[in-house]
Amino acid sequence: MKKSWPPLIPFVAITLALEWMVRSGAVPSYLVPAPSAVLRALLDSRDELAAAMAKTSAAALVGFALSTITGVAIAVLLSSSRGIQRAFYPYAVFFQTVPIIAIAPLLVIWFGYGMKTVIASAFIVSIFPVIANTLTGLLSTDPALRDLFRLYGASATVTLVKLRFPAALPQILTGLRVASGLAVIGAIVGEFIGGQGLGSVVDVARTQQRVDKVFAAVLLASLLGLALFGLINLISALTLRRWHASEQGS
Amino acid sequence: MDLRIEAGEFLAVLGPSGCGKSTLLRMIARLSVTDGGRIVTEPEQFQTAFVFQDAHLLPWRTTLDNAALPLELMGLGRDERYAKARAALAQVGLAEAEVRYPAQLSGGMRMRVSLARALVTEPRLLLMDEPFAALDEITRFNLEVQLRDLWQRRGMTVIFVTHSISEAAFLANRAVVMTRRKGGIKLDRRMDLPVERTNDLRSDPRLGHEMKVLMGAMEEE
Numbered sequence: 150m151k152k153s154w155p156p157l158i159p160f161v162a163i164t165l166a167l168e169w170m171v172r173s174g175a176v177p178s179y180l181v182p183a184p185s186a187v188l189r190a191l192l193d194s195r196d197e198l199a200a201a202m203a204k205t206s207a208a209a210l211v212g213f214a215l216s217t218i219t220g221v222a223i224a225v226l227l228s229s230s231r232g233i234q235r236a237f238y239p240y241a242v243f244f245q246t247v248p249i250i251a252i253a254p255l256l257v258i259w260f261g262y263g264m265k266t267v268i269a270s271a272f273i274v275s276i277f278p279v280i281a282n283t284l285t286g287l288l289s290t291d292p293a294l295r296d297l298f299r300l301y302g303a304s305a306t307v308t309l310v311k312l313r314f315p316a317a318l319p320q321i322l323t324g325l326r327v328a329s330g331l332a333v334i335g336a337i338v339g340e341f342i343g344g345q346g347l348g349s350v351v352d353v354a355r356t357q358q359r360v361d362k363v364f365a366a367v368l369l370a371s372l373l374g375l376a377l378f379g380l381i382n383l384i385s386a387l388t389l390r391r392w393h394a395s396e397q398g399s
Numbered sequence: 400m401d402l403r404i405e406a407g408e409f410l411a412v413l414g415p416s417g418c419g420k421s422t423l424l425r426m427i428a429r430l431s432v433t434d435g436g437r438i439v440t441e442p443e444q445f446q447t448a449f450v451f452q453d454a455h456l457l458p459w460r461t462t463l464d465n466a467a468l469p470l471e472l473m474g475l476g477r478d479e480r481y482a483k484a485r486a487a488l489a490q491v492g493l494a495e496a497e498v499r500y501p502a503q504l505s506g507g508m509r510m511r512v513s514l515a516r517a518l519v520t521e522p523r524l525l526l527m528d529e530p531f532a533a534l535d536e537i538t539r540f541n542l543e544v545q546l547r548d549l550w551q552r553r554g555m556t557v558i559f560v561t562h563s564i565s566e567a568a569f570l571a572n573r574a575v576v577m578t579r580r581k582g583g584i585k586l587d588r589r590m591d592l593p594v595e596r597t598n599d600l601r602s603d604p605r606l607g608h609e610m611k612v613l614m615g616a617m618e619e620e
Contacts, residue, residue: 291455293451293452293453293455294455296425296428296430296449296451297449297451297455297469299430300428300447300448300449300469301468301469301520302472302473307472312457315459318459391459391500392458392459392500392501392502393458
């Protein structure tokens with residue numbers, strides 16, 4: 150509990166300041182809504198927002214899960230030989246530099262409107278940090294330990310499962326932490342074009358000049374990102390607490 | 400370089416940094432290939448163990464699982480490898496620490512786990528690459544006595560690379576000083592010291608004499 154209250158102080162302070170600024174007329178309410186108006190929008194449209202939140206959560210989660218599985222698999226493949234790594238890694242980097250907003254329309258052409266496009270968008274945006282971090286982790290295995298495994302005749306598969314993969318776990322989890330936030334962003338962008346969930350709510354509310362509702366949807370999207378981030382932190386704490394410096398010393 | 404090592408010997412290898420001490424050890428372990436020369440062992444195949452400069456334990460495994468690792472990689476069954484790992488841990492005085500993780504152990508204890516991991520396969524040849532270099536002196540002194548004792552009871556061959564002249568003189572039956580130029584041997588000497596080595600020997604003038612001889616050879620390099 151002690152750890153969770155310091156971040157609440159700026160939140161409360163900013164919320165109160167914003168409320169006061171909007172009410173006093175210093176900031177026009179058609180640009181920034183008062184926090185109370187956002188809360189009202191949340192309550193008024195709760196059924197619509199809850200349904201949208203459910204869709205966005207499902208798409209972000211599935212996209213995130215796909216990029217975790219595929220990303221780790223690709224990194225294992227890339228780490229298996231220097232040749233493969235040289236040949237394919239540049240494409241992984243290139244893939245990351247393609248702006249998702251530019252290819253989202255293509256996704257609609259390929260997957261149609263709806264869930265598939267949104268999942269694809271979340272997946273594309275979040276896979277690269279998984280690949281990059283997992284690869285770094287797999288390639289930085291302690292050389293002495295690799296020698297040790299060789300000395301006792303361990304095969305490449307055994308070395309991967311018993312040494313390289315567990316040793317890479319802290320880096321893999323770092324990659325997943327970054328990817329979790331990106332998956333939510335990817336899902337929202339996908340929804341702008343694929344037409345569902347919180348992204349669609351934002352898009353429609355924007356055309357109706359409903360800034361309060363835009364903020365309400367954005368708030369929910371952020372909460373979704375935070376929840377995913379928290380989930381990864383929980384997994385990280387449970388798996389690493391016994392042995393890794395990042396989860397000790399408190 | 401031409402060096403013949405007898406079975407059951409405790410050989411210390413000294414030499415300036417970069418002279419190839421560690422490379423020699425790795426080549427004997429078949430972890431590096433030789434360029435030109437040959438390493439012949441009799442018999443050709445036997446169990447070798449390697450102890451590194453730092454403990455290099457798997458941090459996600461308990462002491463027991465770390466000590467049992469070589470047997471696990473060699474495909475032994477669970478009960479058998481745990482029984483042997485427990486015996487090896489008892490030999491280095493770590494029987495009570497078997498459920499602890501490396502992060503919960505001191506540097507000296509970690510090195511003892513590393514030693515237990517090497518001994519668990521009952522190796523005929525134990526290769527050690529400056530294993531105690533990172534430890535404080537008291538811990539190091541005690542580990543040296545313990546290692547010497549283990550060697551005597553086990554009857555294995557030990558090749559021990561070190562930077563420390565006192566360590567080489569205290570531990571070994573025979574010490575080799577390598578030349579700076581790769582592969583040469585400057586001095587090859589049998590230690591004229593008693594078989595039993597306790598911490599009392601550390602202030603013995605005979606040890607001082609051996610150290611002086613080794614230091615003389617090191618300084619010329």
